[in-house]
Amino acid sequence: MDAVVKVRGEEGGTEIRKVQVPSVGPDDVLIKVDVASICGTDVHIYEWNGWAQNRIKPPLLYGHEFAGHIAKVGSNVRNVKVDDYVSGECHIACGTCFNCRTGLMHICENTRIFGVDVPGIFAEYAKIPAMNCWKNDPKLKPEWASVQDPLGNATHSLFRTQVPTRNVVIFGVGPIGMMQVGIAKLVGARQVIAIGRKNRFRTDLAKKMGADFAILSAETDPVKFVKDHTDGRGADVVLENAGDAAGVTTCLRMLRQGGELSLLGVFGENASIDLSKDVVFKYANIYGINGRLMWDTWYRMAGLFKAGLNIDPVITHRFPMSEFEKGMAAMRGGNSGKVVLYPGK
């Protein structure tokens, strides 16, 4: 079958190759991949940044976001069966470490990720542990089902805080931020203010997802804007997705006393924070977030879809998997939300 493979440790270094359909162990399933989507992690691997150089060992089959149907199940598998319509949680957890045993399985101390540490799913067929399968609602669009990994990040970060009836800021409106706009509106935020830096394409998407306001910090003072729209008090909740070290102080300054700040972004440099003013006397609550709860977040996503969440605006590009390079270019261009790929085409 055709597969998208990182073949060389260099920028790009990616080819569509013929590989064997994987064989299936007793606890695994084989999945016929209907649609896959490109993650920021795939971009890091493609661009061969520092993180990728340390972690990835080419050749590596890319990809961890997908929707598909079960083609084969291992002998011990009980939770899914052939023809089930599934997506997959990409974190393979050990089940017995401290984190796994205390509600933090999604940050298992021994996590392996498919498409990163073991072969991924940018191919016609993929093998994953049966434990990692999530059964989708048969009516769910495959493209929506495919992006539940980033949607899960968005969801988990948002539900770590108290959004319904509250004033909410989405700081950083890449695909995850756009999704959070939609979720925050769906769960009855008092108002949602989306804040980007310079990319109007993305704040426009945030508006399409329902933001009451979507501003660019390059044009509008975001702290003043938020205060002006919250009786001078500040936001109850700020969700940081930008990984903007200087922006964290902005986030804290626009937060009300006793407010909540979720940090989901990945920061390239240290942040300099006035802890007394912006945390201690602000009485701020700050939560570091990564991954998605296994599996409470997935049940929440099913509920969001059932309640009417529409993420079509976020899915901006569609390509046959053979045109992976076009998809990657769209991701890297910035004027995009999620990019989906169709294997076997």
Added chain:
Amino acid sequence: MDAVVKVRGEEGGTEIRKVQVPSVGPDDVLIKVDVASICGTDVHIYEWNGWAQNRIKPPLLYGHEFAGHIAKVGSNVRNVKVDDYVSGECHIACGTCFNCRTGLMHICENTRIFGVDVPGIFAEYAKIPAMNCWKNDPKLKPEWASVQDPLGNATHSLFRTQVPTRNVVIFGVGPIGMMQVGIAKLVGARQVIAIGRKNRFRTDLAKKMGADFAILSAETDPVKFVKDHTDGRGADVVLENAGDAAGVTTCLRMLRQGGELSLLGVFGENASIDLSKDVVFKYANIYGINGRLMWDTWYRMAGLFKAGLNIDPVITHRFPMSEFEKGMAAMRGGNSGKVVLYPGK
């Protein structure tokens, strides 16, 4: 001025009387009442039930739900000023008892309620402590502003549980249940199943408020219905408003393991409960609820209105206050939601 007064300890026993406009102490405000609404408590006083006989001392000026404008403020008052558009929390709390000091001010050990223990507000002018004022959004409809006492009950009971993305049952669809349907939909419940007993007028209103399903337990087995619509698992959340002692077992049977049951209804008789089956092994969480948080619930209501909550369908009857008896008849008839009264007319 004209006022609605319980003049005699008997069923009915109510007259429109001329009374003095109240004088205002240093910590009080005088309010020009724009609109008032009839509460179930007013019905109890009118019907002179056992509770009323024990607590009420005629003559008593009725009423505690209202919206109006500040006409005068006492010398110590700082939090509101003349012409402010306000509603009022009817619980006058002492501020220093254990409950007041530990986040339970709304169930103050020394609570006095206006329209129950002290003169109420079914009149052109009313005096209340300035501390009990809530400033309304100037754009809020007076009828909506008036019913924030029961809306607050509905809101508080609902937010004691985890509704967004979850399967939610509203058990009992009087005015409070109808409001909860609207709130649950607004905050992204996965689905909302409203359950009445025999009154189709009210389940129809629940449908208008957005219920995905609204059934009558006299016609449809409610436990089976809920299980059938939740993969056989049961509801995550059940909000009881009916005060139906036998119904509590129904509520527990339709709850999933680990689910949440809020009890807001007032029960006329003991409930017989199979604690092992329906609580211990069900791993159920049960919360007794009364009142509204002072004042977190009020901020939540402001957020709900800002987020788009529409309670027009719940307000079914409007009368000049001089036609109080018609309003009371509508309340007692059952084919009603909230009944509002306009003083000075």
Added chain:
Amino acid sequence: MDAVVKVRGEEGGTEIRKVQVPSVGPDDVLIKVDVASICGTDVHIYEWNGWAQNRIKPPLLYGHEFAGHIAKVGSNVRNVKVDDYVSGECHIACGTCFNCRTGLMHICENTRIFGVDVPGIFAEYAKIPAMNCWKNDPKLKPEWASVQDPLGNATHSLFRTQVPTRNVVIFGVGPIGMMQVGIAKLVGARQVIAIGRKNRFRTDLAKKMGADFAILSAETDPVKFVKDHTDGRGADVVLENAGDAAGVTTCLRMLRQGGELSLLGVFGENASIDLSKDVVFKYANIYGINGRLMWDTWYRMAGLFKAGLNIDPVITHRFPMSEFEKGMAAMRGGNSGKVVLYPGK
């Protein structure tokens, strides 16, 4: 090897039999049992009550509470190794049902329990899934390590509520209640009031475990006693272990407004509850509890032991496993805490 086996479906019906040492599958371990302890469940099986008649299929090897050393590990096992000193969680969970995936693995929808649904551990050697092993502190007394199943129930029920600095009632002082007395004192309860019915042996043990007061409800009005010792307000927390249906109203009456009641007892009959008075206006929080969190409760127990929890007073009887019948008689007699058995003797 010798094993304690329920051989016939009748009261008693138990024999010490020779059985094969179990063989070990790829995900299992074989354990050399150092000490085991008798659970109330074992008593039910012995007495052949209704529950046992429905669930148990003789012949069945008894027992699920133990401490021992790993003698052999299956080929896939990574979390433990030969000679590790372990106890075991007796609930074998499926890992993929709704409960397993949402933090409720301990009430897995497909639970099998060893000593109930599959062969138990009252023998020299026992086979359990490696996933179910808990590594003990090497310094932990084997008898203490053995009783972590009931200690876990006690711990889980207690930590569902807010005990430190609060007024706490332990209602029912069998082994689990005695343990809760010790835990509540260790975590800084303001005061601990233990309440038994008629058995002074057990309230004396509760005193030894540190109870500030230990009363018998047959002699002292428990509601009045609790009110008298809490400024008339009632207890912040009540932990019910007695399974006493009438007693639940007693528990609710001694609770303060807004207090917490954990129900861990198993109730033989329905309770008649005045929901309005004792739950709704009491603003009570009621939690149904069973099992122990997998595995947060186990980490808590390790912390309790490290912090100085001493449960020696609870372990009242010790027998060689060959004298199982004596141990069972001690359990059934009532003047006992936990009864431990030593295999191979």
Added chain:
Amino acid sequence: MDAVVKVRGEEGGTEIRKVQVPSVGPDDVLIKVDVASICGTDVHIYEWNGWAQNRIKPPLLYGHEFAGHIAKVGSNVRNVKVDDYVSGECHIACGTCFNCRTGLMHICENTRIFGVDVPGIFAEYAKIPAMNCWKNDPKLKPEWASVQDPLGNATHSLFRTQVPTRNVVIFGVGPIGMMQVGIAKLVGARQVIAIGRKNRFRTDLAKKMGADFAILSAETDPVKFVKDHTDGRGADVVLENAGDAAGVTTCLRMLRQGGELSLLGVFGENASIDLSKDVVFKYANIYGINGRLMWDTWYRMAGLFKAGLNIDPVITHRFPMSEFEKGMAAMRGGNSGKVVLYPGK
């Protein structure tokens, strides 16, 4: 009467002066002060640092920590009476701002503090609002009653996190840190590691308060020490009291994934934080803390004392109030815990 007064805006600038016994308004009480204690805030006022220059308007009567007896009550006062043994919460809250109305009264937007914004209590008699009185257990030592303001900070910061059964680090062992050691031990921390910088007098006091370990970061690598004592995993809870900007990274590095960090210290400079490594991927929870909950924290303190908390080791110096300068010198010297003063002597 004699009173300690900041008479001039300069370092020192303090005199014992004769002032009038205050008159009492309708909502106030007059207190005969039995004992008072010196707070770090008093040191700032004495040293006339930047904060003091901005906020304090001499002449100002110092002091806000005390225990005493009610000598007179205003006409509206109901919650206390003459001869009651009381301490006082020094934050005078408005009762109607957003913070006051949402459980954050202790950080009221309009707070005035006695001894800072209005006259304090370093005198024989003091006037405070009756609302601010806390009735002490008659058996509580006056010196312990006097220091409930800092003890409340210690308590509130600690109970923001989950201490019982967990590995706890106290980072910074001034008086508040010492108190936290005692509280953490009392509520069953798995182990308590106290970390100072260079002052062995204070780590010795931390040991006296029950710390399992008390180390100086100048001598021992604190991150390595904590990891070595927590199976390499890190602490569940870190309580920062030092206000050490560089130390915050130390705190985060010694925290386990998903752990909790309370920040109570006041930081003189910005902290540079690697948010990706130390917060996002650490999945850390960070809470800014100031003040004490009004009044839940006070009930907790009463519970701590009843449960056996002993803070005698923390009270290192006692002077007649006439020797205020000696007390201030002891505070500033560093080899001290709390310094108490006796008025009228």
